Amino acid sequence: MTLGFELENTRLPRPSSRTPRxxxxxxxxxxIGTSTADIIRNSGGAFEVVAVAGGRDALALAKVARxxxxxxxxxxxxxxxxxxxxALQGSGIEAAAGRKAVIEAALRPADIVMGAIAGTAGVEPTYAALSAGxxxxxxxxxxxxxxxxAFMRQAKAMGTRLLPVDSEHNAIFQALGDAESDTIEMMTLTAxxxxxxxxxxxxxxxATPEQALKHPNWAMGPKVTIDSAGLMNKGLEVIEAHHIFGIDADRLDVLVHAQSVVHGLVAFKDGSVTAGLAAPDMRVPIAHCLGYPERLTTGARRLxxxxxxxxxxxxxxxxRFPALRVALEALRTGQGLPTVLNAANEVAxxxxxxxxxxxxxIARVVEACCEAALRDGTAREPVSxxxxxxxDHIARESAATLLAEGQGFGMLTTR
Structure with missing residues (x-):
C-alpha cells in the first residue's frame, strides 16, 4: 500500500537550473507569506513570482508584490x-480584488502554488490551483x-501533489523516505x-487573549496562535496528517515537546524510528517545499x-487541553465532523x-456544535x-446561534 501522496516522477523544474521556477x-x-517572500528574495533568482494574493491589507500586498x-x-x-x-501605480503590476480575483491568482500558470491563506477562506482558491494541475x-x-x-481525490485525479508546509508534516514527509504505508506503526506529531x-x-x-498570543517558540498569526495555546492546532494537524499520508487515526499520535526541535517522528514495524529535526523557523519547511526535490540555502538558524x-x-x-480531545474524537467519528469542528473553532x-x-x-463551543451536528444529521460526509x-456554513451558523443564546458560556474576565 502506498502513502496518500505521490513523490515519484516529479515534474517540477529544478530551482538551480537556468529557468527560474x-x-x-x-x-x-x-x-507564512512573509517567510516565503524572504526565501524567494534570497534565492539568487531561482524563482519568479507570477501572482500574489492577500486578504485586506492593500498596502502590505502592494509592497510584497513590488x-x-x-x-x-x-x-x-x-x-x-x-x-x-x-499603491501599484507605475509598477506594471496588474491589480484586482474580490473572491474571483484571488481564484484568478491561484489559476495563473505556475510551477508551484504556495497555499497560505489562513482559515476556510483558503479552501476555494487552493482547490482551484490543485484542480488546474x-x-x-x-x-x-x-x-x-x-x-x-475531496482534496486528496482531486490531487490523485490530476496527477499532481500536495507538499506539506506545516513543520510537523514536513518533518514526517522527510522522515518517511520511500516507506510503504504498511511498514509504519506510528506517526507522531509534536506540540x-x-x-x-x-x-x-x-x-x-x-487566560486573556494577550496571554494566549504569547507563544514561546513560534511567530504566527493570531488564529493559529490561539489554536496552539489550546492544542486545537495539534488536533487539526492530526486530521491533516490522516489525509496527507493516508494513515488511520489509530496510527497517529501526539507528544508535547517544549523545545520545538523534533517536529515529527515515524516508527516502523522493525522497531526503528526516524525523526525530522530543525530549529523552530518556518523558512525550513517552506524552503524544502519550494525547492523540492533539491535543497535551498536559507537564513534559518542552524540547530x-x-x-x-x-x-x-x-x-x-x-x-487541561480538552480541544485536542475533541479534535481527535472528531477524526475517529468521521463523517463531516472534522468540517463542523473546523468551522465552529474559527467562530469560537x-x-x-x-x-x-x-x-x-472555545473547546466547549466546538464540542457542543459537534454534538448538535451529530444529533440533527448536519455532520454528513462532504462529497465535494x-x-x-x-x-461549514451550517456549522458557523450553529456556533453563532449557540453563542448568541449564551448556553452557559461566560464572558472573559481579565485578571
Missing amino acids: SVVVLGATGS ELGARFAALADESGYGALKD RTVALANKECLVCAGA SGGPFRAWTAEAIAK DLAAVGQLTFERPDFD VAAFLDRLISFHD VEDALAV
Whole structure:
C-alpha cells in the first residue's frame, strides 16, 4: 500500500537550473507569506513570482508584490481595490480584488502554488490551483480538515501533489523516505505545549487573549496562535496528517515537546524510528517545499543540539487541553465532523479574541456544535469541496446561534 501522496516522477523544474521556477503566493501578507517572500528574495533568482494574493491589507500586498516583482496582485477585500491600484501605480503590476480575483491568482500558470491563506477562506482558491494541475505547497491545514477527502481525490485525479508546509508534516514527509504505508506503526506529531504548557486548568480557563498570543517558540498569526495555546492546532494537524499520508487515526499520535526541535517522528514495524529535526523557523519547511526535490540555502538558524542541551517529551493532558480531545474524537467519528469542528473553532476563536467568551469556552463551543451536528444529521460526509463549504456554513451558523443564546458560556474576565 502506498502513502496518500505521490513523490515519484516529479515534474517540477529544478530551482538551480537556468529557468527560474514560477511561483504563486496565496496569503502573501501573512506569516507564512512573509517567510516565503524572504526565501524567494534570497534565492539568487531561482524563482519568479507570477501572482500574489492577500486578504485586506492593500498596502502590505502592494509592497510584497513590488518587492517580488509579481505580475498580478489580488486582494480578497473588494473595498481595498482602489488602495491597491493606487499603491501599484507605475509598477506594471496588474491589480484586482474580490473572491474571483484571488481564484484568478491561484489559476495563473505556475510551477508551484504556495497555499497560505489562513482559515476556510483558503479552501476555494487552493482547490482551484490543485484542480488546474498545479503542485501545491500546502500551509493551510483547514483545506484538509474541512475537505480532505475531496482534496486528496482531486490531487490523485490530476496527477499532481500536495507538499506539506506545516513543520510537523514536513518533518514526517522527510522522515518517511520511500516507506510503504504498511511498514509504519506510528506517526507522531509534536506540540510545543504553547504558553500554557505548565499552567493549571483553572489558570488556563481564565487566560486573556494577550496571554494566549504569547507563544514561546513560534511567530504566527493570531488564529493559529490561539489554536496552539489550546492544542486545537495539534488536533487539526492530526486530521491533516490522516489525509496527507493516508494513515488511520489509530496510527497517529501526539507528544508535547517544549523545545520545538523534533517536529515529527515515524516508527516502523522493525522497531526503528526516524525523526525530522530543525530549529523552530518556518523558512525550513517552506524552503524544502519550494525547492523540492533539491535543497535551498536559507537564513534559518542552524540547530545546535549541544546548545539546546535537553529534549523533553510528555503526553498531552486532555483535562487541561480538552480541544485536542475533541479534535481527535472528531477524526475517529468521521463523517463531516472534522468540517463542523473546523468551522465552529474559527467562530469560537474569533469570539475569544473579541472577549466574548473565555479561553475555556472555545473547546466547549466546538464540542457542543459537534454534538448538535451529530444529533440533527448536519455532520454528513462532504462529497465535494462545495458540499464541505455548505456544511461549514451550517456549522458557523450553529456556533453563532449557540453563542448568541449564551448556553452557559461566560464572558472573559481579565485578571
